[in-house]
Amino acid sequence: xxxxxxxxxxxxxxxxxxxxxxxxxxxxxxxxxxxxxxxxxxxxxxxxxxxxxxxxxxxxxxxxxxxxxxxxxxxxxxxxxxxxxxxxxxxxxxxxxxxxxxxxxxxxxxxxxxxxxxxxxxxxxxxxxxxxxxxxxxxxxxxxxxxxxxxxxxxxxxxxxxxxxxxxxxxxxxxxxxxxxxxxxxxxxxxxxxxxxxxxxxxxxxxxxxxxxxxxxxxxxxxxxxxxxxxxxxxxxxxxxxxxxxxxxxxxxxxxxxxxxxxxxxxxxxxxxxxxxxxxxxxxxxxxxxxxxxxxxxxxxxxxxxxxxxxxxxxxxxxxxxxxxxxxxxxxxxxxxxxxxxxxxxxxxxxxxxxxxxxxxxxxxxxxxxxxxxxxxxxxxxxxxxxxxxxxxxxxxxxxxxxxxxxxxxxxxxxxxxxxx
Amino acid sequence: xxxxxxxxxxxxxxxxxxxxxxxxxxxxxxxxxxxxxxxxxxxxxxxxxxxxxxxxxxxxxxxxxxxxxxxxxxxxxxxxxxxxxxxxxxxxxxxxxxxxxx
Numbered sequence: 204x205x206x207x208x209x210x211x212x213x214x215x216x217x218x219x220x221x222x223x224x225x226x227x228x229x230x231x232x233x234x235x236x237x238x239x240x241x242x243x244x245x246x247x248x249x250x251x252x253x254x255x256x257x258x259x260x261x262x263x264x265x266x267x268x269x270x271x272x273x274x275x276x277x278x279x280x281x282x283x284x285x286x287x288x289x290x291x292x293x294x295x296x297x298x299x300x301x302x303x304x305x306x307x308x309x310x311x312x313x314x315x316x317x318x319x320x321x322x323x324x325x326x327x328x329x330x331x332x333x334x335x336x337x338x339x340x341x342x343x344x345x346x347x348x349x350x351x352x353x354x355x356x357x358x359x360x361x362x363x364x365x366x367x368x369x370x371x372x373x374x375x376x377x378x379x380x381x382x383x384x385x386x387x388x389x390x391x392x393x394x395x396x397x398x399x400x401x402x403x404x405x406x407x408x409x410x411x412x413x414x415x416x417x418x419x420x421x422x423x424x425x426x427x428x429x430x431x432x433x434x435x436x437x438x439x440x441x442x443x444x445x446x447x448x449x450x451x452x453x454x455x456x457x458x459x460x461x462x463x464x465x466x467x468x469x470x471x472x473x474x475x476x477x478x479x480x481x482x483x484x485x486x487x488x489x490x491x492x493x494x495x496x497x498x499x500x501x502x503x504x505x506x507x508x509x510x511x512x513x514x515x516x517x518x519x520x521x522x523x524x525x526x527x528x529x530x531x532x533x534x535x536x537x538x539x540x541x542x543x544x545x546x547x548x549x550x551x552x553x554x555x556x557x558x559x560x561x562x563x564x565x566x567x568x569x570x571x572x573x574x575x576x577x578x579x580x581x582x583x584x585x586x587x588x589x590x591x592x593x594x595x596x597x598x599x600x601x602x603x604x605x606x607x608x609x610x611x612x613x614x615x616x617x618x619x620x621x622x623x624x
Numbered sequence: 625x626x627x628x629x630x631x632x633x634x635x636x637x638x639x640x641x642x643x644x645x646x647x648x649x650x651x652x653x654x655x656x657x658x659x660x661x662x663x664x665x666x667x668x669x670x671x672x673x674x675x676x677x678x679x680x681x682x683x684x685x686x687x688x689x690x691x692x693x694x695x696x697x698x699x700x701x702x703x704x705x706x707x708x709x710x711x712x713x714x715x716x717x718x719x720x721x722x723x724x725x726x
Contacts, residue, residue, distance in 0.1 A: 482724070
């Protein structure tokens with residue numbers, strides 16, 4: 204009786220399914236940080252190394268993509284006012300996807316083990332296809348379309364392209380058949396994943412969530428349309444040109460389109476932040492604001508890579524990887540999780556008690572001081588790590604990973620606190 | 625309650641128990657309640673939300689209805705959601721504004 208008027212109540216998939224994705228996300232983040240610490244001696248040199256690839260996929264599949272899946276099951280129905288097509292598919296997908304992620308991380312780590320690369324890749328591609336089908340059918344039932352929906356639809360397309368590229372790469376590792384350089388395809392796989400899949404979701408969802416969390420009003424989303432076209436045309440171009448051994452001037456043209464698109468997006472976000480009513484940034488928004496700044500830095504770095512051979516500078520690819528994966532994407536995810544997880548748990552436990560008994564505030568469901576400490580530990584970790592990688596100071600790389608690991612444990616503690624409150 | 629007539633003040637007091645858990649301010653101090661009319665068998669509340677389409681805010685309407693019907697048995701609560709005039713921060717109480725540091 205209590206939720207009859209609530210969009211979240213009508214359209215959301217069952218709490219128990221979404222929670223699985225969230226728990227797997229939190230665990231993956233801790234495992235990622237602890238593995239960096241354990242294998243700190245391997246985090247140097249070329250990025251194409253078994254342990255680096257393994258640890259990287261724990262973050263990209265287990266943390267980043269896992270939370271996007273979980274959050275989209277929750278957000279797509281709410282933002283587009285439509286019921287999720289199938290909760291059962293979401294559950295089946297979870298188990299296939301988790302198995303694929305664990306097996307792929309295992310296979311990369313124990314590179315010479317008898318397991319094929321193709322098998323985990325098939326599981327992952329299957330899970331992603333199930334996700335794309337589930338969300339696509341859900342989207343066909345939407346009555347009121349909006350720009351977030353457009354961004355998410357294109358993200359689904361790029362997810363499938365990322366999966367396809369990943370599958371081809373896995374087959375190529377088992378028995379080489381790709382005629383051009385494996386690393387060029389790897390680059391294509393990474394660009395499509397980070398810009399097509401992750402960033403399209405991040406950008407699309409942010410147009411809805413950031414104004415909501417900051418109480419921002421009176422902004423128009425004109426720039427958002429330009430970003431959509433520029434980034435997607437750039438990505439289509441990159442996906443086409445990368446199939447040729449010589450990419451020439453084209454990489455520069457398409458790279459420029461994506462760069463301008465991201466700059467316009469950041470201006471759009473800046474306008475939204477500027478027009479906010481809630482002046483104080485809580486910890487969730489602090490993480491997010493930092494992430495947007497780093498997103499700009501990564502776009503600038505990426506753009507500059509078009510003009511010189513960055514692989515000549517030792518560890519620059521790794522540094523870039525940490526800036527994008529930790530400084531931009533992980534900061535944003537953690538920030539948004541500090542906003543979304545308390546809401547989900549609160550909604551599940553307390554929505555029916557509003558007005559009848561005292562219900563907690565969302566910010567009281569975790570320790571905000573500890574979350575602040577996590578924020579500064581992660582920043583300190585990045586600040587120590589970047590020069591240490593550049594100068595190959597192993598002891599400082601180790602210290603940076605200690606800071607990261609501590610921050611991930613705080614995150615785990617706070618998330619458990621939210622689930623138990 | 626049955627001994628005296630329900631006033632708009634009573635209703636506002638009741639509605640103050642509906643607090644937005646994200647912002648930490650109740651819907652009355654947020655300035656979301658535009659109009660209240662009381663008839664023999666019903667209470668009609670005209671209210672708005674800060675941003676259209678927010679999942680949490682949609683839930684608030686359900687809570688308003690429930691709290692009114694529980695507090696005033698025998699009365700039907702009708703909640704009309706309106707978007708005109710648009711909600712602005714000026715509609716908030718001084719306390720609420722201080723809390724949001726406007």
